[in-house]
Amino acid sequence: MKNTKAALALALGTAVAISAVSIPAQAASKEKCYGVSLAGQNDCAAGPGTSCAGTSKTDFQSNAWKLVPAGTCVDLESKTSSTGHGQLKAF
Incomplete structure (x- = not known):
């Protein structure tokens, strides 16, 4: 039983370590x-009156x-941007 607990602890520790490594790589x-x-489909930070993910009020x-995938933002359509495309900073 002692070996089973040790093996379980090792497996859990390995799983946590692997997931911690993959998150920054994905975010990068x-x-x-x-x-x-679109309205209600933002990932976060939708300004005053909103809290986070899914709280944007308008498209x-x-x-x-x-x-979005790195390098694609400025190619995506934005009907509110002066350029007609997504922006890397709030506008």
């Missing part, structure tokens, strides 16, 4: 893109961001 391949999410809200 993404970027915050403002002005591209293409200029201060709401969505995580």
